[in-house]
Amino acid sequence: MNFRLIKLILLLAVFGSVSCKSNKASNTLVVEPNQTEVSKQPNIIVLLCDDLGYGDLSSFGHPIIKTENLDKLASTGIKLTNFYSTAPVCSPSRAGLLTGRSPNRAGIYDFIPGIKKSPDNRDLVHLQAHEQTIPAMLKSVGYATCLVGKWHCSSRFNSDIQPQPNDFGFDHWFATHNNAAPSHQNPNNFVRNGEEVGEIEGFSSQIIVREAINWLNNKKDNKPFFLEVTFHEPHEPIASPEDLVQKYLPFAKNREQAEYFANVENVDLAVGRLISYLKEKNLDNTLIVFSSDNGPETLLRYGEKARHSYGSPGVLKGMKLWTNEAGFRVPGIVNWIGKETFSGTSDKVVSALDLLPTFAELSGAKLPDRILDGESFVSLLNTGDFNRTKPLxxxxxxxxxxxxxxxxxxxxxxxxxxxxxxxxxxxxxxxxxxxxxxxxxxxxxxxxxxxxxxxxxxxxxxxxxxxxxxxxxxxxxxxxxxxxxxxxxxxxxxx
CATH class of the missing domain: 3.30.1120 (Arylsulfatase, C-terminal domain)
Incomplete structure (x- = not known):
């Protein structure tokens, strides 16, 4: 089955109101917005951690971990204290974020394993070709799009049998199926646009930010961009730079906890690199959203493989895989670089489901013609006021x-x-x-x-x-x- 052709047909049907032409050579849509539209459309970056707890950032109350770059994003932007992921575990959470729909509608109920056949048909699970996503929607109004990091939306990763990131609107993708392997250090399981990369020296958070910066540097046009940066950290198997581990050892219960603390700070440092690049290149119309796919993992829940899982739920009840608050209430930060918006701490209820309709309103894109569970929170950016009508x-x-x-x-x-x-x-x-x-x-x-x-x-x-x-x-x-x-x-x- 040619999933690229299916996506072309769906894009033409769903986003057909946009002025565009067909590029027969590449079988893709080429959208030609005018320069006025381009200048108004913000660049959009979504930063998503994996298993980061509600209490894991210093700006959200962690007494030890230092997250200066994320804290600055929060203090100069909007700190969301009632932000929710779309599920208390990774795969459905990511599917919900991408589609603006409950992941149950897409048939993604739990984390997606590999391709081993199972009696409950779990080996079939994947984000299906008919699902409309943020990158596909934004491409329809002229955006360049990129994914770097963790994918985890298909049981058959990098296979023609199921759709891959490019089939959902990503021009460029550099990703792994699930976790970085064998750990965050020197991972060997990245795939770039369908080609296996092999072992890469360094730590995952820094590697994917470097890829993102390289992609931005190599853009040959003035299109606005959508960039999704899906960190593997602080999900197990954890590995952290030794200098950061040493920094936290005096304050930690043991080395494993110090490695967890260092893991979170390493993400913060990677975020800092990306923000510095944006400022250096004067990309001053860039909306950044930071969050986590779900709450923190429980220490030793699956034995020694979870021995670093010292994530904090803060004051919330539960952990990852719970339907109590800590399962899916996560840190949320929104910061629009170069544009004056509401700034401060907000207790308005916002969900990752809301990103797609919000980005549609900001970009001028047409919403997918299907049931959406999210709502636009542009009013929150403008005035600090947002009162959702749809229950979560x-x-x-x-x-x-x-x-x-x-x-x-x-x-x-x-x-x-x-x-x-x-x-x-x-x-x-x-x-x-x-x-x-x-x-x-x-x-x-x-x-x-x-x-x-x-x-x-x-x-x-x-x-x-x-x-x-x-x-x-x-x-x-x-x-x-x-x-x-x-x-x-x-x-x-x-x-």
Whole structure:
């Protein structure tokens, strides 16, 4: 199957209102916006960490780790204290960010393993060709696009059997399937535009920023750009520069913790290099968004391979793989270099789902003609005010905590267990033809309700003390979950 041709057809259909022509030689869209449009469109950079906890930056309260560059982005831009990833684990979180849709709609429910055949059809899982993404949308209005870092949106990486980053709008990609291997130091599993690169000397965060800078240097046009920088850090297997490890050893419990602290600072230093480059080149119309794909990993959750996992949830309850706050409430920073915007700390509820519609409004791109779960937060940039109308809902069927489904709406968050015949649903990785009827028969039960404005740590269930609010939230919750489940993709082998 020629996924590039499929994407061309979809781009023409979905973004057909843009003035463009077809380049038959390369089978791609060539968009020709006028110079006035180009000058107004911001460059956009998304910086995404892997397993960075809510409390892992010094600007978000870490008492030891130094993150001076990110802290400066926060202090001169917008520090988002209510920013949410789209899932509490990597693959669905990334799919949700790229599409502006709950990852359940795309059929990505858990992290995507390799290609080993499994009875639950998990080996089939990938971001499908019909999904419209941020880079494809921005290309339709003249952007150059680049991905550097971790991909993790397909079970068959760098294969013609499934779509790859270039099939979703990335002009240039330099990526790994999942983690940097054998560790962040001297990784050997990067692929550049379909070609294996081999071992690269250095540390992953610095390597991918160097690639990003090289791509920017080699751009031969004045197109605005979209750059997604997806750090592997601080996900295991961790490796950090020895000088930074030595810096933290006097303040750490052990060497492994010092290596974790150093790992986070190494990302900060890489971010600093990129910002310095932007300033050096006077790229002063550049919007930067920084966040994490999910919360911090639990120490030793999968044995010695997680021995460096000293990430901090801060004041939040839970960790990665939880539907409590620490699973998907993550640091959020927005900074528009060269443009005056609202500046300061904001407690407005913002999600990675909101990036696609926000970038559409800023770039003049047409939104994909499909259900979106995100909303534009351009008003937050302009005035500091943003009040989302769409609830945020998560259905994570492999949750460590017992309540797999959660919804935030306004100041309140409601959570529930899924039961079939009065028994909790067992954890599962994928929704497929063998379990869809079972899951659709499950009922939401054992509800709890929290006022997150007053109780960020989810310590007091107010479902009984605030019965009217509880009934309103419960009714909305049941509607939202049913709609999400009805719209979730079911994987069928040989479909």
């Amino acid at each position: 809902i998560w259905a994570f069927y492999d949750a460590i905590n017992e309540r797999m489904v959660a919804m935030r709406h306004g100041d309140y968050k409601i959570m529930a267990r899924l039961d079939v015949d009065n028994k909790p649903v067992a954890n599962f990785h994928n929704l497929y033809d063998g379990n869809i009827d079972y899951i659709k028969s499950a009922k939401l039960t054992d509800f709890v309700l929290f006022n997150l404005k007053n109780d960020i740590s989810e310590s007091e269930d107010i479902s009984k003390t605030e019965p009217e609010i509880f009934q309103e939230m419960k009714a909305e919750f049941e509607i939202q979950y049913k709609n999400l489940l009805d719209g979730s993709h079911v994987w069928v082998r040989n479909e």
